[in-house]
Amino acid sequence: MQMNRLAAVAAAATLVAGCSSGGAQQSAAPSSPAASSPAAQKVALTYWNWVPGMDKIVAVWNTAHPDIQVTSSTQAGGDDSATKFLTAAKAGNPPDLVQAEYQALPSFVAAEAVADIKPAADPVKAQFSEGIWGLVTLGTDAVYGIPQDSGPMLLYYRADLFKKYGIAVPKTWQEYADAARAVHAKDSKVYLGTFSSKDPGSFAGLAQQAGGQWWSISGEAWKVAINDEPTKKLADYWGGLVKEGVIDSMPYFTPEWNKALNDGKLLTWPSAIWAPGPLSSNAPKAKGKWAIAQLPQWNAGENFSGFWGGSAVSVSAGSKNKEAAAKFATWLNSDPEALALLVKEGSLYPAATKGADLLSEPPAYFSNVPDFWKQAAGFGAGARGFTFGPNVNVAYNAFKDAFDKAALNKTSFSGALQSVQDATVADMTKSGFKLAQ
Amino acid sequence: MTTRKSWAPYLFLTPAVTLFALFLALPIGYTVYLSLRRTKVSGLGLGKGSKREIFVGLDNYVAAIGDGELWAGWLRVLGYAVLVLAVMLGLALVFALMLDAARVRLARFSRIAIFLPYAVPGVAASLMWGFLYLPSVSPISELFGVAPLSQSAIVYSMANVAVWGGTGFNMLVLYTNLRAISQDLYQAARIDGASELQIALRIKIPILAPAIILVTVFSIIATIQVFTEPTTLRPLTNTISSTWSPLMKIYRDAFVTGDLYAAAATAVVIAGISLVLSFGFLRVVKNHAFGEA
Numbered sequence: 001m002q003m004n005r006l007a008a009v010a011a012a013a014t015l016v017a018g019c020s021s022g023g024a025q026q027s028a029a030p031s032s033p034a035a036s037s038p039a040a041q042k043v044a045l046t047y048w049n050w051v052p053g054m055d056k057i058v059a060v061w062n063t064a065h066p067d068i069q070v071t072s073s074t075q076a077g078g079d080d081s082a083t084k085f086l087t088a089a090k091a092g093n094p095p096d097l098v099q100a101e102y103q104a105l106p107s108f109v110a111a112e113a114v115a116d117i118k119p120a121a122d123p124v125k126a127q128f129s130e131g132i133w134g135l136v137t138l139g140t141d142a143v144y145g146i147p148q149d150s151g152p153m154l155l156y157y158r159a160d161l162f163k164k165y166g167i168a169v170p171k172t173w174q175e176y177a178d179a180a181r182a183v184h185a186k187d188s189k190v191y192l193g194t195f196s197s198k199d200p201g202s203f204a205g206l207a208q209q210a211g212g213q214w215w216s217i218s219g220e221a222w223k224v225a226i227n228d229e230p231t232k233k234l235a236d237y238w239g240g241l242v243k244e245g246v247i248d249s250m251p252y253f254t255p256e257w258n259k260a261l262n263d264g265k266l267l268t269w270p271s272a273i274w275a276p277g278p279l280s281s282n283a284p285k286a287k288g289k290w291a292i293a294q295l296p297q298w299n300a301g302e303n304f305s306g307f308w309g310g311s312a313v314s315v316s317a318g319s320k321n322k323e324a325a326a327k328f329a330t331w332l333n334s335d336p337e338a339l340a341l342l343v344k345e346g347s348l349y350p351a352a353t354k355g356a357d358l359l360s361e362p363p364a365y366f367s368n369v370p371d372f373w374k375q376a377a378g379f380g381a382g383a384r385g386f387t388f389g390p391n392v393n394v395a396y397n398a399f400k401d402a403f404d405k406a407a408l409n410k411t412s413f414s415g416a417l418q419s420v421q422d423a424t425v426a427d428m429t430k431s432g433f434k435l436a437q
Numbered sequence: 438m439t440t441r442k443s444w445a446p447y448l449f450l451t452p453a454v455t456l457f458a459l460f461l462a463l464p465i466g467y468t469v470y471l472s473l474r475r476t477k478v479s480g481l482g483l484g485k486g487s488k489r490e491i492f493v494g495l496d497n498y499v500a501a502i503g504d505g506e507l508w509a510g511w512l513r514v515l516g517y518a519v520l521v522l523a524v525m526l527g528l529a530l531v532f533a534l535m536l537d538a539a540r541v542r543l544a545r546f547s548r549i550a551i552f553l554p555y556a557v558p559g560v561a562a563s564l565m566w567g568f569l570y571l572p573s574v575s576p577i578s579e580l581f582g583v584a585p586l587s588q589s590a591i592v593y594s595m596a597n598v599a600v601w602g603g604t605g606f607n608m609l610v611l612y613t614n615l616r617a618i619s620q621d622l623y624q625a626a627r628i629d630g631a632s633e634l635q636i637a638l639r640i641k642i643p644i645l646a647p648a649i650i651l652v653t654v655f656s657i658i659a660t661i662q663v664f665t666e667p668t669t670l671r672p673l674t675n676t677i678s679s680t681w682s683p684l685m686k687i688y689r690d691a692f693v694t695g696d697l698y699a700a701a702a703t704a705v706v707i708a709g710i711s712l713v714l715s716f717g718f719l720r721v722v723k724n725h726a727f728g729e730a
Contacts, residue, residue, distance in 0.1 A: 404675040432478040
């Protein structure tokens with residue numbers, strides 16, 4: 001009995017010891033990198049991004065800069081990565097550098113998660129267009145990142161099937177609607193395009209083309225106008241086509257969508273300049289059959305486009321080495337060698353104006369369009385953007401819910417748009433943002 | 438001797454109490470703390486220090502309880518839970534009884550075959566079924582004359598994934614309990630002229646009652662926390678909103694729209710409801726199950 005009890009006590013003591021030593025290890029772990037950094041002089045930076053081949057580009061920098069070593073950490077990309085960064089920043093252990101999509105940047109700024117890097121950024125300002133630069137300043141005096149790539153929109157279409165169904169490349173949205181009816185009448189399984197309720201970024205790009213201004217700053221207050229006239233016109237245009245049944249409503253980037261593209265059941269995709277990437281991986285069978293054109297216009301003779309996607313590289317407000325990080329971000333997005341690598345390894349369309357000259361070879365998927373980049377640059381030249389607000393995440397989530405429902409039930413799209421506007425305004429009011437009437 | 442007696446029990450308790458405090462009490466306490474706060478922005482919210490955390494008392498709870506979407510979500514999940522519980526536990530019981538029957542063939546193989554889906558992670562299972570459900574890539578979507586991801590069928594399609602994945606585990610729990618029943622009881626029953634069916638209904642099920650209640654409570658907790666299936670299926674269809682289930686609403690609030698405080702309040706409300714439902718169920722069935730014990 002006595003022996004048993006002793007043994008149990010000993011066992012319990014071991015357990016406790018094991019427990020507490022585990023705890024000690026845990027608490028020691030986070031402090032160890034900090035302890036090692038003063039020992040070595042060089043700076044170690046982490047960089048969250050989802051640019052293909054970024055580790056190769058970083059390796060070039062690391063060889064040239066032994067004192068500033070960058071580690072590239074590949075992220076999933078998209079909304080989840082923005083959330084992950086915000087959460088890491090809130091928890092106090094963010095990366096030093098982060099890929100920030102233009103629409104996510106204002107929420108990073110509002111959360112005080114990214115730093116103002118104006119001193120490092122000013123010398124390279126001239127290398128970017130006004131419109132792009134505005135996306136990283138948000139119209140303020142600060143600079144919250146260095147633009148990396150941009151996504152002007154154009155129309156991708158199946159040249160072979162356009163010929164087969166006897167339709168001309170639509171120059172206006174009116175012609176696009178007519179073509180949609182014509183195609184669907186010839187084969188009820190085939191659609192000219194689809195409206196994706198899961199991709200508010202695409203819709204925002206089309207709204208920019210139409211002249212929408214979802215957010216703007218007037219004085220010291222935000223103005224929210226997601227339901228402005230141009231966007232309402234846009235929403236009702238697509239809502240009408242979906243209701244009529246001549247445009248499909250399957251979301252982009254789903255297995256179904258891949259299959260439709262592969263099988264030639266979808267003839268167009270109004271998308272951004274980065275589309276060759278997803279097309280080649282999602283619809284490999286249609287390689288060499290696509291061509292590009294200007295996005296259809298609202299009024300004949302115009303030359304407008306919008307932006308879908310594109311990112312900047314921002315420096316984390318919580319970084320201990322902001323200067324070194326800003327130096328890397330600037331090099332990455334303005335140095336000719338880095339830009340050439342971004343184009344070659346990352347298949348990006350660089351935001352820096354001199355980056356466009358580096359693009360000569362067409363993407364392999366578009367080997368049938370030898371002057372792909374020249375054409376694309378021309379079609380995208382008229383792209384206009386708008387200021388993104390501090391709660392794009394809320395607006396985009398509301399968009400998905402409202403347009404999911406509208407596309408499913410074939411109800412009014414401008415009604416759905418109104419609920420996006422309402423949800424966005426309600427969230428900003430609740431948070432305490434000052435709103436202009 | 439007396440001194441040893443006084444500290445020994447505490448020593449034994451230390452690991453449990455430490456773990457409880459670190460991994461349960463502390464996070465719960467922090468959640469409650471967060472649920473009483475909110476960030477307040479001033480002006481444009483862009484400059485330094487334009488955002489601060491303030492104490493708002495029960496405001497977040499008022500907002501959480503007043504949000505119709507949360508209760509609509511509960512209603513959807515309740516319908517889903519009834520469906521899943523009835524079919525999954527019903528099947529689990531039937532399978533367990535069949536495997537336990539005297540003249541069953543291939544018992545080992547069937548047991549593993551039924552249990553195997555439980556080993557497939559929920560996300561993988563949902564994706565697999567999701568692909569099977571998609572109209573243009575599916576071999577089965579035309580089978581029932583209705584698209585599995587359409588508005589009218591989506592609850593059944595989701596329940597199907599849960600039933601497929603959960604039946605095996607519940608069956609195994611019930612089956613193990615069945616094997617523990619003494620064979621003498623069956624022999625006595627057979628001598629008295631009872632058929633296999635009568636043995637199952639009159640002897641096995643009553644003895645199994647505590648185990649059935651156990652798996653029911655576990656299943657209630659699991660199904661009202663449904664998250665994986667709808668979240669994984671959502672990108673494939675227009676029919677699942679971001680607040681389809683209460684847990685999805687918490688996720689959306691915390692990680693999509695970035696309102697950790699509202700999410701914390703909703704989480705506390707949901708935890709409360711789950712507790713009431715689980716313990717309520719236990720209370721209702723307590724006398725039936727544990728009466729003799």
